[in-house]
Amino acid sequence: MRVPLKWLQEYVDINLPPGELGRRLTMAGTEVNTILTAGRDWEKISVAEVVDVAPHPNADRLRLATVDLGGEQMTVVCGAPNVAAGQKVAFARVGAELIDGHTSEPTILKAARIRGVESAGMVCSEKELGLSDYHEGILVLPEDAPVGVPLGQYLGDTILDLDITPNRPDCLSVLGVAREVAALSGVSVREPPVDYQELGRPIKERLSVEIADRDLCPRYCAALIEGVQIGPSPPWMQERLLAADVRPISNVVDVTNYVMLEVGQPLHAFDFSLISGRKIIVRRARPGEVLVTLDGTERPLNRDMLVIADAKEAVAVAGLMGGAASEVTENTTAILLESANFNPANIRRTSTGLKLRTDASARFEKGLSPELAMVGIRRAARLMVELATGRAAEGIIDVYPGKRRETRITVTQERLRRVLGLQLPTLQVRQTLISLGFGCRWVPPDRYVVRVPYWRTDVRIPDDVAEELARIIGYDELPITSLGGAIPPAQPQPSRELREGVRDILATAGMQEVITYSLTNLDSLAKVLPPEELSQHPPLRVANPMSHQQEYLRTTLRASLLETLASNLRHRQGRIALFEVARVYLPRPEELPQEVESLAGVVTGDRPDRWGQPRGEPVDLYDVKAYLVFLFGRLGLAVSYHDGEDFALVPGRTAEVRLDGQRVGLVGQVHPRVAAAFDIEQDVYLFEVNLETLVPQVGKPRIYQPLSRFPAVEEDIAIVVDEGVTAAQVQAIIEAFPLVQRAALFDVYTGPPVAAGKKSLAYSVAYQSLDHTLSDAEVNRERRGILDRLSREVGAVLRG
């Protein structure tokens, strides 16, 4: 909402500089986005009169305009279709700062030769002046614009550009803003006059109005003004409309727009002669009904939409836009003026349905007061009588099925204190509310009865009144206290604690956390998931995606991580280790999807040398497994690794991670085919862990192992086994012996002299007892036991 200060001053005295005024409005809820100073950059631009327009000798579309600058005349080339002799225009001399009509960039006007004719100046469009985006023709100024006067002096004004919140449709008007200013600066508001002479025959004899669907139209007012002369509206009105970013059209149309901007009530003017049967019916559209609106668009309507109809057909979409057939034209002499009130939700639905938003619908959908309709129609009728030399019919038709009682709210002192944390003096409460147009009566011993003015449809409950008081007195005036009362008992958050713990552990281990988008696309998912998985468990789709790249809620983190990796590989060599902890979304019928906290990591590249440079030695499965070993070690979870399989991983280089026999994750080399699908040409390793499955297992305190006071006996044992025997099998057998305090694998060897199909495993074993020094005999017995069992269970032979 743009509010020119010159206009605002008509309703309220402004005793504050614009900056301070803007600050107070902002603090009270009407945010001043910017304070524009129209005219600031209009140096070398002045009001001129077009005295002659002649054809350009060398170009059909161009003309030569001669302008009078008040004693001085200049002829320039002009391309605008609407330039005509007698117009008052904005004329820029060479050196003026303008907005380029094509590039929209600021530019300095230079002298030019256009198709052979010298042109040292320009007649400007609104866009070139920075007034609006309009560039279809030049700006035509009101007739009384003083020739030769700098444009800034004539049109310049300070304009408040306000962001109005959806609860305050009353502030979508200059008068509404004036009421705020009045309350914030302690002055009173001057309401615009709404009286006029009714010299015509009674309207009731000329027109009937019927509201067929009362639920959608609480009030419909109609007035008739005859004998109007359509022409331009007076200069002062055009200036105000321009300053508020509305283009003047004709006196009648300008009045409807002006009154909407002035008091907030949208209005519509019909050509009365084009209303058939002298009848207005407010009804739902008929199935299949179609209306061509003022913008020339054919609008298919439906039963949920409200129309204004005459005896024959729809003549307007209620609250949105009038029909083209009953539009006011230069031949119009009788105006049927409509000022009505419509159901906000219905207006919004219709607006969404027709994909049509207008200044009127933006106001109606926020809930205007039906009382405003009468104020608006009287004000508009007065201006039409005055400015279009019209004759108003006697009376106004007022069908008002939705009349409501004035809102009265009982507010206790205690409630104000509880909400605001402050006991306000009775006098201050009354003064503040009255300054906003409220009524306020103190009812001893403890309450106020507050009467809400009709335009404040947003104030309904005592806490609304509390806000009114707080925002006018100033939020800064409220006290500052610390929360008292009991701190609620803590509730365990195991899932969250695990997830944050996992983040810390992996970052400590040297991985970089990433956060990627939750939405992906089927192509990406199909690269990492088997087709049957996608068809049996299709991901949730977004009905209105912003792009097909971001259309499906991901069921795996893999694809996003590989994409992130690929994009970083374009500018990065060496090892990259990324992880993400996030939710995946598994659909469930008729329910919200299951959101599963998941972990995934990808590792690729070369191990670093002393200088951190890649040392030509790519990471392998055991580099990536190390992260999981560290992770599960820190979480205190004894997981085991088994041969595994996965669509996206290389068979034989994939391990399944199990906890108590249950699969909790996966680690392996990304299949080169899959990597290639992400444009990754090097080896990549990936792991995935379902964190939810870990939740019940973590968080148990670790039980301490006592330290032995007696010396350990250390020795190496090397055995030869079949290649199929796993290190985990051998490890488990050795560790099962009670005197074995520690067994660490330190070498795996294949090749001569070890026979083909066999491998040698070497362990460093420490024997120790908690209660005595071990004798040689005890150690020998234990070693023999280990070797016997290894021989029996995995066919191991001691390596000689």
Next chain:
Amino acid sequence: MTLPQLQELKEIEDKAKTELAAVSDEETLEFWRITYLGRRSRLNLILRGLASLPLEERRQVGAAANRLRSELEELLSQRQAQLREAAVTAVVEGGHLDVTLPGRPLTIGRLHPVTQVLRDILDAFVSMGFQVFEGPEVEWDYYNFEAVRIPKDHPARDMWDTLWVDYVRNEEYPMLLRTHTSPMQIRVMEQMQPPVRIVSPGKCYRHEATDPTHEWMHTQVEGLAVDENISMADLKGTLYEFARRLFGRERRVRFRCDYFPFVEPGADMSIDCPLCDGQGCRACNNSGWIEILGAGMVHPEVLANVGYDAERYTGFAFGLGVERVAMLRHGIEDIRLFYANDLRFLEQF
């Protein structure tokens, strides 16, 4: 006439001194010690043989042997001290390192900057007695809108452009990607009775074109405190303390009236722009203030929607954008950097 033992002591003394002069390391010195002062050294043999000597000889030889032992021990400790000193000197003067060479690389991992800032935000509230609760990102229209007083066809829905899940029930889309964390107010209050004091972080989504200040996925933190005696003054106190913990004690804080359907009175909080110190710059739209969160007193109808007694209980709620805080804190000008995950960006935090 000289006793043969005295003669031998003289020889020992000469030899020991000569050899000691040649000792240049601790190991040789230890060998010297064993040779001349050890259990089996000639000096020790003489001392042990004293008992068998006649009194006068014993007196003479004993005195000389003990004197020699003291002297050798003294020389030993002097030599030890010299050698240690020499070793220290060797290290100190032993060679000049180029201290500007890079250290050997550690493998450094890092948390995403959004994670880091989110943790700081949560820590500030947790230290004020708030507990962290999380909820679903895919939500019902009811929780995201209806229950927080944004019914269908309400113009305030324009404040939240929504991504809807393609699932139709009764000719409508009832499921959506939550546009804010405010549905957690309802979910938390449905689960617990006052006093409530929670913060709820999580991802939110908007149907919104991206640009340097807009991103369709973002992280919010919702806060909610409900009890018998909570007022706007408590809201101000809590958020004021939060802002100063996060942005520094010298920051100024401003509360102004704002509108959100689920609070009344509604407010937003700004801090004086940390980039220009409130003087006005591009980042703060020349106002000197940067809005960092929306807040207000929980609307009585929201309390009623979860079955709370809105006469007895009052509360405040707030919501803030984590990326925005991170941008302010680190001087980041383009929000899209967060989820582009370029390592050159992530490794700066």
